């Protein structure tokens with residue numbers, strides 16, 4: 001019996017972590033430019049303890065008490081001479097109680113310059129992981145979490161897709177011609193319902209066990225990198241899920257916005273979603289506060305990034321993931337809802353450590369002035385510097401849909417695309433802005449274009465030819481749609497056929513696909529694989545001509561390579577006089593159709609037999 005007790009005591013002595021409930025970040029690295037690290041330590045009554053560190057090159061600069069007695073925030077400095085290794089942080093309460101936390105500083109295993117961001121040479125495949133492929137049915141349900149069921153019949157239920165499902169299908173993604181993968185968030189969403197979407201994070205350091213493990217996420221990243229592809233992580237700085245662990249014991253009284261009202265169970269206000277208050281010269285303080293301090297929805301508490309401990313928490317958390325997974329980029333959710341000064345510090349802190357990294361921020365606005373405002377380098381009237389490389393082209397997305405859905409008149413139809421692209425003069429670097437036919441929050445492009453296949457091909461060709469970084473949502477290649485309930489989130493994030501054992505249709509192999517679906521898959525495959533090696537599309541000069549007789553001609557040129565995109569909305573054969581385009585220097589040259597491989601001579605005229613897109617190249 002006594003021997004057993006000795007064993008028990010020895011066990012606890014060995015387990016340094018067992019003495020402290022939580023420390024975040026769970027580890028750090030030596031060799032960052034910023035030598036400061038702030039540790040969140042959570043443990044009952046830890047606020048009345050002091051702390052000591054004894055490790056060469058590491059010093060404890062300041063012990064910050066929180067409003068809750070159960071937290072300490074330790075300001076640690078890690079000098080350039082600090083070596084990787086583990087050390088003890090010893091907590092004492094002055095009454096003889098001692099707690100020890102073993103902390104690890106790892107060596108960085110990739111040079112900061114080698115975190116290469118996404119750019120206009122890439123095409124990003126956006127995936128809703130719960131809906132893409134279920135490689136591991138044994139992780140579908142986790143009874144320790146609040147949502148305990150899986151139901152593929154319920155659009156808002158979990159369907160079982162996981163990280164391994166993405167890893168298993170990287171060959172398909174790569175062969176289609178995509179070069180980067182952006183899965184929507186895969187961190188724990190311990191929410192009672194709709195946890196599948198991932199944006200209500202309840203633990204910023206944990207992979208949702210229904211998606212898999214940290215090791216599986218690391219393996220996904222490593223496999224992507226072995227294929228010379230890129231991984232983008234979807235981050236949420238604005239909010240968490242209401243079931244987040246800190247909602248039961250907030251470190252500070254202003255950790256989330258409207259915290260007192262939440263604690264007192266008083267009514268809370270949601271954001272007014274008036275995103276222009278970030279730029280509006282005349283916006284009232286009330287509107288600004290409602291915008292940035294209102295909760296996005298009642299299930300998603302609004303993080304208060306004006307609290308400096310919260311600000312540092314988010315920055316360090318994101319750096320921890322970049323370093324752990326060797327990320328290439330971040331997509332930051334709901335950009336204009338966070339404190340904008342914080343977002344500038346956040347992006348600046350990341351770019352300072354990773355000079356070649358990429359970040360794209362989501363601002364859902366069809367106003368190009370707002371897209372321009374958020375992109376770094378833009379001369380903003382209020383002096384705001386975003387440090388953000390890329391913003392999102394919701395304006396052009398809308399222009400493309402209008403251009404195709406509208407009838408051709410002087411002021412409608414293709415002219416929307418022509419005039420939309422003219423707005424590029426407002427952007428610092430148009431080629432670093434993200435363009436997309438749709439995304440996980442919008443009706444699918446095939447639905448937006450009313451099921452019109454030639455129009456869908458024209459939209460996709462445009463997105464892949466413009467001077468932009470294109471992103472395409474999974475399933476676009478097989479005409480996935482939401483006709484049944486247009487715009488319904490659960491539905492438009494439908495299951496990718498073939499991702500589940502027993503699926504009758506398999507889009508990975510083509511089995512069971514309709515002729516139209518196969519044709520679209522092949523079309524996208526051809527355009528994507530051409531684009532992959534096309535310097536003209538990736539970096540070339542852009543010239544376009546005003547719409548003419550129901551057609552629109554856009555040229556991308558670099559050196560000997562010219563790519564011609566012709567959009568034609570005429571149902572009947574139409575002949576266009578090519579003299580209009582003489583300045584492009586293509587007269588009497590032989591061009592190849594990128595889709596069909598057919599050769600044609602650029603001579604006096606071209607006859608377009610049917611509605612649709614023609615993509616031509618001077619490349620042999």
Ligand code: CA
Pocket residue numbers: 134135136137138139140160161162210
């Ligand atoms: Ca699964």
